Amino acid sequence: MLSSMNKNVQCTAWTGIASTLLSNGRTSASLFKLKIGNDSKTSNHSKGSNETKKLKEVDVIIWDECSMISKTALETADFVLRDLPDSPFSFGGKRIVLGGDFRQILPVIRRGTKTDLTNNCIKNSYLWNQFQKFSLLDNMRIINADANWIKFLLDVGDGVANDYEDRVTLLESLPVLEDLVDDVFGGSNKGKDTFVPRITCYEDKNLPFHLKRTQFPVKLAFAISINKAQGQSFGRVGLYLPEDVFVHGQTYVAFSRARSKNELFIKSTSERLFNVVYKEII
Template sequence: MRLTVGRSTSDIEEINSFAKWLLDLGEGNVGGPNDGEATIEIPQDLLIADASEPIASLIDLVYPSILENVNNHNYFSERAILAPKNDVVHEMNDRLLSMFQGEEREYLSSDSLCPTEDANSTQQRIYSSDVLNGLKISCLPNHRLVLKVGVPVMLLRNIDQRNGLCNDTRLQVKKLYNRVIEVEIISGANIGSCKCIPRINLIPSNRKISFAFQRRQFPLVVCFAMTINKSQGQPLSRVSLYLKQPVFSHGQLYVALSRVKTRDGVILLILDNDRKHTDKTTNVVYKEIFNEL
């Protein structure tokens, strides 16, 4: 309803049609009623058509003329590549980071067992620094953080909520120092403010890890691309959805596709098990969730 204000009749019809398709997708009614995991067909106009260089096409569609827009914070705040899993996100971020000009700066974390962990000599040998350095955990920066001036990053912890430094806030790197990183806020209510991000001690809350360890690192991650879960609450105008693997939890596909304001703001690249283009993907909707709404 908000998007139809001041639009022409043809635009309103297109917006309403897209909204209805999204609603049916979110309720599990696309391709016929279903409950749980269902295979659905995506309209052809929403798919990457280039079979020779699909990844390059995906990047160009969401980040056209990227090097000419380094100083435009609105450019990075309004667009993103989305994927269900972190490994694909890291792959896309590394590729886009390599396209950026300028010298890269490497920051290595200091990892150790928490002081509260009653570790004996055997545990100390098992959980050595090399082992801890190799752990890659959601919502925790990697041991090796590589940045360049101008790249967009995302904050992974609440540091100063009053001044806009909240978890999932998008930032742009302005200067790289030894002990702090100067950034400009490009999302939220404090857009344009420059802040300095220090290294902090980060303790993962993942219950699958049977021991407590801490990582001292800058709470940042490169975010040309982000997971679908991280995109919740992010208002975007241009989204590329890369489904190297299908979504795996309730409502993920709906969340990804509903980040944009118009139908022409989203494009999908879907690969099957043989890494070939396809127009079919998985939609996960468990309808019992809606019973008490």
């Protein structure tokens, strides 16, 4: 819609995976030339570079997964966008649209305490009060899910589902599996002798040498951390939890990657999972 109004829009997200899911997406570090791991509000942007000229022409910046943005990164972006046109206005007068869910994972600080993590959240930035806040009435990722599953996810994210030990008891319909790989990815032919066709690739007889390649139609499956899964949805989710989660939002993010409870499978030593929620953030 903004593009149809001749607005120059740039999409960005904090992580590389999340940015690839956006149209014309770039990581925040790449867009603003942020110095990752540096607490000072500095950037590698050069006023005469082509990158800087393109950034000056942007009208609207859509910044997704904002719960993962650090306070320092947001304030550095403000500094960069003010500095490019030498503007007194926040973000150089550009429109900044943040999107995200603060039930999800916060900025990562190596060996950071709860105080470190909450203080580094963008809600504690001097810029936060300049944003107008809107809330979605429906969870678009699981909009067709049953009401009990939606309520369970929200209760996990808000910490309402926690008992006195900050643990969540899984729904009876969520299986705790012995063999995660077989149960999640075994498919409809699990336990059966199945024909896997062998594919012989095209052989070019005009070549001066003999070339033939044989393939089998087997799909690869990958394992990623909960943090890297943020921003994505999957057809089936196998959640392996040999140990407790250790930071705000990880349990909620892990559960909500599945579009319905029928797509989530868990391998854990207990049916009571630890759930870290910093209620002062949500």
